Amino acid sequence: MVSMFRDVTYKVIIKGMTSTEEKDILNGISGSVDPGEVLALMGPSGSGKTTLLNLLGGRLNQPTVGGSITYNDGPYSKFLKSRIGFVTQDDILFPHLTVKETLTYAALLRLPKTLTKQQKQKRAMDVIYELGLERCQDTVIGGSFVRGVSGGERKRVCIGNEIIINPSILFLDEPTSGLDSTTALKTVQLLQDMAEGGKTVVTTIHQPSSRLFHKFDKLILLGKGSLLYFGKSSEAMLYFSSIGCNPLIAMNPAEFLLDLANGNINDVSVPSELDDKVQIVNSDAGKRNGKPSPAVVHEYLVEAYETRVAVKEKKKLMVPIPLDEEVKAKVSSLKRQWGASWWQQYTILFCRGIKERRHDYFSWLRITQVLSTAIILGLLWWNSDTNSLKGLQDQAGLLFFIAVFWGFFPVFTAIFTFPQERAMLSKERAADMYRLSAYFLARTTSDLPLDLVLPVLFLLVVYFMAGLRMSAAPFFLTMLTVFLSIIAAQGLGLAIGATLMDLKRATTLASVTVMTFMLAGGYFVKRVPVFVSWIRYLSFNYHTYKLLLKVQYKHMTPVLNGMRIDSGLTEVSALVAMVFGYRLLAYISLRRMKLCAQ
Known part of the structure; x- marks a missing residue:
């Protein structure tokens, strides 16, 4: 399933004691992901990557959403729920159920009514073997006070709960958080294998290792809700080098990109345009210890992307259907498709x-x-x-x-x-x-x-x-x-x-x-x-x-x-x-x- 999004914005309304104000969470985010690709949403904490993932996955339906999001040239609808898998950041599972029971109940509830109970149970077992969970299938999930499967196995069970419906597009919110580097690599390799099987995969990631970073096909880098980069992950370093931002020491590409998104330019060469801008500002707020402030760096990166890349990327995107009235009209005419009576x-x-x-x-x-x-x-x-x-x-x-x-x-x-x-x-x-x-x-x-x-x-x-x-x-x-x-x-x-x-x-x-x-x-x-x-x-x-x-x-x-x-x-x-x-x-x-x- 092809997903395209253009000029996506999102605001939250903050109610104070005396007044109400709107806070921008996302500012005009555009991009696309095709079947067979893994798109990584990366950025510092609070940059809006989880909000963007929730919007793309149809988990936020608020009047403060702007822009357009399409799936195979159509808007989001309730019919799409049976084709979309969404893995949350927290492993939300029942601690006293076994791995096999957890996936079997998911299959019985989510798979279409046209399948028999035996076919649904077989699908659950197929997923267990696909995810390499056969050795722990009879082990309870576990929790705070119950000993159970390992962290990596829990994450795979969460993924199994979603891929059991064989979704066309899979969204994951920080699937490697809390995992060691080896387990995280196995998890991302699993996502890559799914993508190669024809699925579309979109995932947020906080600070991946260099090995993980190179497994992503596309990358979106966010900073304070603004788009700093969208394109092939393999070309990200070339792009930032073209705008004068280069690491002065050997470092993990993901670490370098996150430093830039945070406005931290220690061990990073400063482009001449940024130096000129600091001289114009000519104040302590604009330059600290001889270096541009994070706010100035962020403004420069946003402007650089808008002038050099954004227009070209937006032309590649097909004109999608607006979110608001078109979606409401279509959604209201559709009925939910339940997997069981x-x-x-x-x-x-x-x-x-x-x-x-x-x-x-x-x-x-x-x-x-x-x-x-x-x-x-x-x-x-x-x-x-x-x-x-x-x-x-x-x-x-x-x-x-x-x-x-x-x-x-x-x-x-x-x-x-x-x-x-x-x-x-x-x-x-x-x-x-x-x-x-x-x-x-x-x-x-x-x-x-x-x-x-x-x-x-x-x-x-x-x-x-x-x-x-x-x-x-x-x-x-x-x-x-x-x-x-x-x-x-x-x-x-x-x-x-x-x-x-x-x-x-x-x-x-x-x-x-x-x-x-x-x-x-x-x-x-x-x-x-x-x-x-x-x-x-x-x-x-x-x-x-x-x-x-x-x-x-x-x-x-x-x-x-x-x-x-x-x-x-x-x-x-x-x-x-x-x-x-x-x-x-x-x-x-x-x-x-x-x-x-x-």
């Missing part, structure tokens, strides 16, 4: 969710926490007395603790769900891997089987040690009540996390909310003011506690601790409403966040 997306994401999170749910730390709490409670209420009112009130204290424990615990676990997966969600949604509704339902329901195990273990210990009502119906109704409380509490955690998307703020809000629910329930203050008492009806702790009392004592007393012991239909209805209401709020919050280009 809604139900298939849900099923795949459900299975992936269980495989990824079962390690966290059944970690020894969590099991020990739940079982030790259960044993302590069982010892404190060992064979509690149910023959006297005082004994019943003591036992009611245990039920209150159970309601509180299985209210706090799920809320603060669920809060982490969407903030922690935001990067993965953004990445996968940007590639149109699945619908947000399929992801949301799979993410929230795949926790349910896992959530049932620990409460069952907890109640098996507490229920019989404390001597609660010994018959099957009360035991299973107690378990059902606790499970309903957990799902409702999770809904609140999901809603808070999805709304704020910040763990510190979400944890603070959840602490205040749950504490308010508990205090307003009337457990500690019998006469709760009217203007506060209504909060209890929003509290899952309040409804769970009432249900537990009704399950245990319906046959014994009509009133306990001021609560009427009835059928409990009101409490069940309230908890069910919370289960769906809080989750609906979480989904709406995710939809409004606009995590990625949609």
Whole structure:
């Protein structure tokens, strides 16, 4: 796929306390890349290379974008998503999935519906062998606290996630960052092999070694958002020599170019034109320690490119279709092409969710926490007395603790769900891997089987040690009540996390909310003011506690601790409403966040 871009500009709007200003990130960038070529975007930090890559890859759709970008003479459209691969700088992968599982799930979600499940799985294995990952295919990816594959293998898995759809054009954001020189060379050699196979490859690179630099076919050098060079990478040194900039010592070409882009001309010969310009400026700002300042060097390089190269290069580019209205008209008339049906997306994401999170749910730390709490409670209420009112009130204290424990615990676990997966969600949604509704339902329901195990273990210990009502119906109704409380509490955690998307703020809000629910329930203050008492009806702790009392004592007393012991239909209805209401709020919050280009 041929990609051409002409006079691309990009601005960001910075809102201050009293005013709003626009900052130029890119200033009229032009260039092209053809199938079989590797184009490297190079420049110092903050030069705009990642922004340019995101624009070319269709990852930025803002009104502040100017110029034109075309792919095979056509504008960007949603149909192109299935032909474009985009590898982000950060290795965003699930740590507990193996290499084979990661690529298989990507194949099942991204490859066309016309392929069978077996054909998609075979494609995943083909990519594994193509990238040389067969030796680690059954090794987990790993992360901060999980030992897994090496850094180079992680990067290849990220590349595999994108080339699995056999894209016509592949974008990569600093694929060699964090890798040693040998691994970085292998990675770039892999990109070169892909290009030779007929693909178009565009990559940003920060400071490549000389061996890496010579493997690129074309080069774009950026400085402060302006174009300093576009052309063959092998001719870059000749061009800068022609404008009077030569290294005075033997040095890596990439290092020399980055020094120039930064305005650093130590160990670089200064052209006479630049000396003349400094003499005209004739100030400390224009010349420091007898050398031109970085600002003057940058201005000279931009002017040199504009006068000597830019006009000739722009003539080579075909006149492309403008970005704005033409793109909007075409995009609005197209529908997304999903690789799987809604139900298939849900099923795949459900299975992936269980495989990824079962390690966290059944970690020894969590099991020990739940079982030790259960044993302590069982010892404190060992064979509690149910023959006297005082004994019943003591036992009611245990039920209150159970309601509180299985209210706090799920809320603060669920809060982490969407903030922690935001990067993965953004990445996968940007590639149109699945619908947000399929992801949301799979993410929230795949926790349910896992959530049932620990409460069952907890109640098996507490229920019989404390001597609660010994018959099957009360035991299973107690378990059902606790499970309903957990799902409702999770809904609140999901809603808070999805709304704020910040763990510190979400944890603070959840602490205040749950504490308010508990205090307003009337457990500690019998006469709760009217203007506060209504909060209890929003509290899952309040409804769970009432249900537990009704399950245990319906046959014994009509009133306990001021609560009427009835059928409990009101409490069940309230908890069910919370289960769906809080989750609906979480989904709406995710939809409004606009995590990625949609």
